[in-house]
Amino acid sequence: MTDYKSTLNLPATQFAMRANLSQREPEILKRWYQENYYQQIRQAREGREQFILHDGPPYANGEIHIGHAVNKILKDIIIKSKTLSGFDAPYVPGWDCHGLPIEHNVEKKVGKVGLKVDQATFRKKCREYAAKQVEQQKEGFIRLGILGDWQHPYLTMDFNTEANIVRGLGKIVENGHLVKGFKPVYWSVVGSSALAEAEVEYRDKTSFSIDVKFALRDEADFEKRVGQFGGHGSISVVIWTTTPWTLPVNQAVSLNPNLEYLLLQSGEERLVVAEALMESVAERCDLQELQRLASFPGKALEHLQLKHPFYEKTVPVILGEHVTTDAGTGCVHTAPDHGADDFAVGAKYGIGTLNYVDENGVYSERVETFAGEHVYKVEPKIIALLESRGALLHQEKFVHSYPHCWRTKSPLIFRATPQWFISMTEKSLLAKVTAAVDDIRWVPTWGEARIRSMLESSPDWCVSRQRTWGVPITLFVHRESQELHPDTPALIEKVAQLIEKKGMEAWFELEPQSVLGSDSEHYQKVTDTLDVWFDSGVTHFSVLQQREELRCPADLYLEGSDQHRGWFQSSLKTAMAMYGNAPYKQVLTHGFAMDAEGKKMSKSLGNTVAPQKVMNELGGDVLRLWVAATDFSGDMNVSEEILKRTADSYRRIRNTVRYLLSNLSGFSPQQHSLPFDELLSIDQWVLDRCARLQSEIIAHYNDYSFHQIYQKIHNYCVVDLGGFYLDIVKDRLYTMSKNSRGRRSAQTAQYAIVEALVRWVAPILSFTADEAWREIPGDRSLPVFASEWFDLPKLSAGAELDDGFWQYVAKVKTAVNRVLERRRGEGDIGNSLTAEVTLICSDEHYSQLQRLGDELRFILITSKAELQRESGNNVGEATDIPGITVQLVKSQQRKCVRCWHFREDVGTHSEHPEICERCVKNVTGDGERREFV
RNA sequence: CACUUUGUAGCUCAGUCGGGUAGAGCAGUCGAUAAAUUAUCGAUUAGUCGCAGGUUCGAUUCCUGCCAAAGUAGCCA
Helix, strand or coil: CCCHHHHCCCCCCCCCCCCCHHHHHHHHHHHHHHCCHHHHHHHHCCCCCECCEECCCCECCCCCCHHHHHHHHHHHHHHHHHHHCCCECCCCCEEECCCHHHHHHHHHHHCCECCCECHHHHHHHHHHHHHHHHHHHHHHHHHCCCCCCCCCCEECCCHHHHHHHHHHHHHHHHCCCEEEEEEEEEEECCCCEECCHHHEEEEEEEEEEEEEEEEECCHHHHHHHHCCCCCCCCEEEEEEECCHHHHHHCCEEEECCCCEEEEEEECCEEEEEEHHHHHHHHHHHCCCCCEEEEEEEHHHHCCCEEECCCCCCEEEEEECCCCCCCCCCCEEEECHHHCHHHHHHHHHCCCCCCCCECCCCEECCCCCCCCCCECCCCHHHHHHHHHHHCCEEEEEEEEEEEEEECCCCCECEEEEEEEEEECCCCCCHHHHHHHHHCCCEEECCHHHHHHHHHHHCCCCEECEECCCCCCECCCEEECCCCCECCCHHHHHHHHHHHHHHHCCHHHHHCCHHHHHHHHHHCEEECCCEECHHHHHHCHHHHHHCCCCCCCCCEEEEEEEHHHHCCHHHHHHHHHHHHHCCCCEEEEEEECCEECCCCCECCCCCCCCCCHHHHHHHCCHHHHHHHHHHCCCCCCEECCHHHHHHHHHHHHHHHHHHHHHHHCCCCCCHHHHCCCHHHCCHHHHHHHHHHHHHHHHHHHHHHCCCHHHHHHHHHHHHHHHHHHHHHHHHHHHHHHCCCCCHHHHHHHHHHHHHHHHHHHHHCCCCHHHHHHHHCCCCCCCCCCHHHCCCCCCCCCCCCCCCCHHHHHHHHHHHHHHHHHHHHHHHCCCCCCHHHEEEEEEECHHHHHHHHHHHHHHHHHHCCCEEEEEECECCECCEECCCCCEEEEEEECCCEECCCCCCEECCCCCCCCCCCCCHHHHHHHHCCCCCCCCC
C-alpha cells in the first residue's frame, strides 16, 4: 500500500493554535519597542493627512483599573484604525500630575506642610511621588498594547507644561475673563482651607433648627405697603435656620417676590410667614388659633427695615427667587458670607461680605458678644441670647445630610473668601461656549444635550485654590487697590520663562523686585494655586499647540461620560476664553465598566475586574476584544463569564487566521498568485464577499461602532469561512497537486483573505495580528500597524455566478445537510462522504444548480450529487426548500483511501488500486480540472 | 428628589421610523470527524422584546406611569 498521505497538501504553519497570550504578549511587546514600532509608523505616515486624538490625562495616582483600560483601548483602536486608513495619527499620552489626592498621599508619608516640612520640600516630594505613579501607570498601559510615544508623554508637571499653563492663564487674563471676587466656598475649619467639590461628602448631621423673629423697625412703613390690618402686639418676620452660628453675620432677610405672605395674629404678637408654609410653621412652633390679618406678595416688603434679633442694627428685606416653600417659613435669613444663594442675592442689593469668621472658624474681634468663640461651640449661647431677647420662636434638633470634609469627616461651613474666577459673563464667555457646541460632533448624540445642560447651570469658574501642589496663579496685585499690575501679560511671560527652566518652584522662590523692580513694594505676589482642572483643561494649548506632531483643534477627544462636567467642559471653556475656538471637532464618550448585573464595581461587593488579572489569565487581546465587542455608548458589563465568552470568540478568530495561514505554506504570492479572472468561481465569490465586508468594516471603524466590527468579523469566520467556504475548499487544497490551478486559485483567495483579515483585526487584537502578520508570505519588514487596508478585487456587476447565486447555493447546502443529519440519526450513514444524493428539482432549481456541473458534490461534501428534474413518480425526502427533494443512499462504492470519497472508479488504475480516478490524476498526471468549486 | 442614559434568548449584539410564526453568533444539548485536533463540521433547544396601562384592526416597536441599573446635579436657608 502506497502512503498516499504524503501526496496530500495538508495544512502546516508556525502560528500556534494555543495563544498563551499572557506569556506571548510580553515578548511581542519587547519587539514593538526594540524595533520602535511607534517611530516606524510615524515615518510611514509622514506627510499624510493628520488625525489628532488628544489624550485626556488620567490622574497620576494608583494602579490602573478597568476604566482606564477601556478608555485607553478605545483610543488605541481608533488610532490604529485611522492609521490603517492612511492617516498620520500620532498618539501622545499624558498625565495629570498636580492636585489634592497626590498631596494627601504625600502628606501621609512626610507630614503636613508647614508643620513637618516646608512647602518647597513638600512640592519636591509631590513631584517625585507623581513621577512614580506615572511610571507605574505607563507600564500598565503599555502592557495593554497601547502604542504611543511613551518615551515622550506629556505631564502637566513638566516644566514647559507648567510654564504654558501659566501662559494660558495669561491669555485669559489678557482677554479679560479673569476676575477677582469673593465667593462662599466649602471651607474646612479643621483643615483651615477651602475644599474642592470633589473633597466634599455628604453625611448626616444633627443641627439646631430654630425659628427666629426679626422685629419691624417701622410699623407705619409696613402698613403703607400692605394696607390696613388689625390685631395687636409686636410685628416680626419669622425666619428658620439650621445654622444659628451664622446669625451674627446676618445682613438681610430674603423673601420670594411672587409668593403670598401673611400677617398673622399669634397670641399676643403678630408674625409674617409665607401663606404656603403657615400650617407647617404653626405645627412646628405649636402656634394656636392663628388669625389672618393681612395678605400681600413678597415684593411688597422690599427694603422694609427689620431689627437684628440681638444686635443694634437694621437689616433690610430683600427679594430672591431662591426662596422656596419646601421648608422653613418663606423668609430666609441671609448671610452673604456663608451661603452661595445669600451671596448672590446680597450682591444684587449691594450687600457684601463681613468676614467675621476666620479660617479656623473663630469669630473675629469685630463680632459683638461672640468675639473669639468657635462657630461650632457658640450655638447654645446664641440660642440662649435669642431666648433672652424674646426673639426665639421655636427650637429643636434636626437631622439632615450635610457636607463634610472627606478626610477629617468634620462638618464644613461655607465661607466667603477672595478667589479668582473665570467669569462666564464678563466677556460673554458662556454665550460663546454655548454657541461653539453646535459645530462639534457629539458621539453618541445625547452627549450634546448633556454638555448643554451642564453649561446652562454653569457659574463662574473658581480657579484658585489655597493649596501647595499646584501651578501658581502668577499674578501681582496692588497692595491697596487689589488691582492687577498693568504689565501683567509681560510679567506672566517673564515668569513663564523662569518656570520653563526651574519649574513652578520659580514662582514660589521669586523675589518680586527681580521682575517688578521698584514697583515691588506696592505689589503682592498671589500665592494661590490653580484648580487642577485648569491644568488639564488647557492642554489644547500647553500640549496640542506646543508639540510639532499635534495641532489644535484636535479631531477627537474621547473620555468617559463623566467628563462632560470635567475635561470636555474645562477644555472648551479655556479654549474659547483663550482664542475663541473649540479645542476639538468631535467628542466621543463611553460608559463605565459595570459588573454582570450592570452594577457599579466596588471592592466591598467583590465584583471588580482587575485588568492585571485579565492580562495574566486571558491576555491583553481578550481584554481588548471585550472592549471592542461591547457597545460603549452605555454601561459596559464585565464578568468572568463575559470574558470567558470573549476568550471563546478570540480563539475562533485566531484559529481561522491560523487555518488560512496553514493553507499558505509554500505559497508565494508573487510566483503563485492567479489573476482574479482565472480563479475558480467560488474563490472569486469569497473574495468579493471579503471586499464587501471590508467596506462595511471600514465604515464601522469610521463611525466608531467597534462592536459591529466584532460581530461581523466573528460571523464571517464562523459562517462564511468555517461553515461554508473553507470546509468546501478543503478537498481541493488537500487533494489537488501542489501547483495545480485549482489549488493555487484557493491559495490566492485565502492569501488575500488573511491579508485583509489580519488588518481588520489589528486595531483590536493587536498582539495576535502582529504575530500573524509575520507568518503571512511576503515582505513583512513594516509592522501591520503601518500598513493600509488590503486592496481586494470585486466581482464585476454582471458576473455569471454572483453573490445571490452563492447565497442560494448555501441555502441548498443547509437544506441537504438537514436531510443528511436526519438520516445519520437513523443510522443510515456516517459522515457526509458516505452518502450519495440526488436532488430532485423543479425546472427553476434544476437550471440554477446545473450551472455547477458535476462539481455540486464538492459543495455538498457528498461522494456523489446528481440532479434530476421533478416528475410524478420521482420524489425524495422533503427539504425546507419548495421544489427540491432529496434521495439519499449510502454509497455502495469503495472508499478512496486518499480523498475519502466513495467512488465507483476506485481501483480502475492497476498501479493505484486503492484510489479513485481523480486522485490518480492528481498524483501522477496533470491533475483534475475544476471550474467552479 | 430632579435631569440624562440604558433595559430584546445564559452571554455579546441586530432589528422593529406601527403590521405577517422576533434575528445572528457564542454558550448549552445531540451527532459526525480524527486530514484546522485541547481544533473542525452538522443538527438542535432556547425569548410573554424590564413591568403595567393607553392609542390602534394590530405594539417588542408610539404615548403615559412604574421598576431596576448607571451618570450628573442637588440635598439649601
